[in-house]
Amino acid sequence: QVCTGLIPPTGGFISHGRLLTQNDIASFCKKELGELLVRTEIRNGVEISPMPSEGLIRTKEVHLILREKLDEPSPEKQMKDNLRTRLSASSPDTFNYRIFIEYDKA
Numbered sequence: 001q002v003c004t005g006l007i008p009p010t011g012g013f014i015s016h017g018r019l020l021t022q023n024d025i026a027s028f029c030k031k032e033l034g035e036l037l038v039r040t041e042i043r044n045g046v047e048i049s050p051m052p053s054e055g056l057i058r059t060k061e062v063h064l065i066l067r068e069k070l071d072e073p074s075p076e077k078q079m080k081d082n083l084r085t086r087l088s089a090s091s092p093d094t095f096n097y098r099i100f101i102e103y104d105k106a
Contacts, residue, residue, distance in 0.1 A: 019091045028090065029064060032083060038065045038104045045098060059096045062087070069103050076101055 019025050022042040029040045041063040049057045062083075070076045080099040087097050 017090065019087060019095070025060065025062060025087065025091075028087065029062065029083065032086065033064065033066075033079075036066055036068070038067050040064055047096070047098065057096055058094075059098050061098045061100060063100045063102055065102050065104055067104055070101075 019028055025042050026040040030037055043061040043063065045059040045061040046056045047059050049055060064083075070079070080101065084097050084099050088095070091097075
C-alpha cells in the first residue's frame with residue numbers, strides 16, 4: 001500500500017504561514033535575502049518600550065550576517081525596516097523585532 005498526502009508540501013513554514021520559532025524566522029530571512037545572507041542568529045533580548053507606561057519589553061534580536069558590505073547606510077536601514085515590517089506582519093503581536101546587520105569576516 002502507498003500512502004499519499006492530499007496537500008503538497010510547501011517546504012517552508014510549519015506554523016500555517018506564521019513565524020513562531022527561531023527556525024521559522026531564520027528560514028524567512030533566508031528566503032527574503034537569498035544569497036546575500038550567510039547566516040542568521042536569533043536571540044532573545046529586552047529593550048525599553050517606546051510606550052512610557054510599559055518599561056522593558058522582550059524582543060527577538062535578529063542578527064543578519066551578510067556576505068558583503070552594502071555600499072551605503074541608506075540601503076542597510078531600508079533593508080532592516082522592510083524586513084522588520086514583513087517579520088512583524090507574519091508573527092504574533094508579542095514579537096518585538098530588533099534587526100542587526102553584521103558582515104562575514106571570511
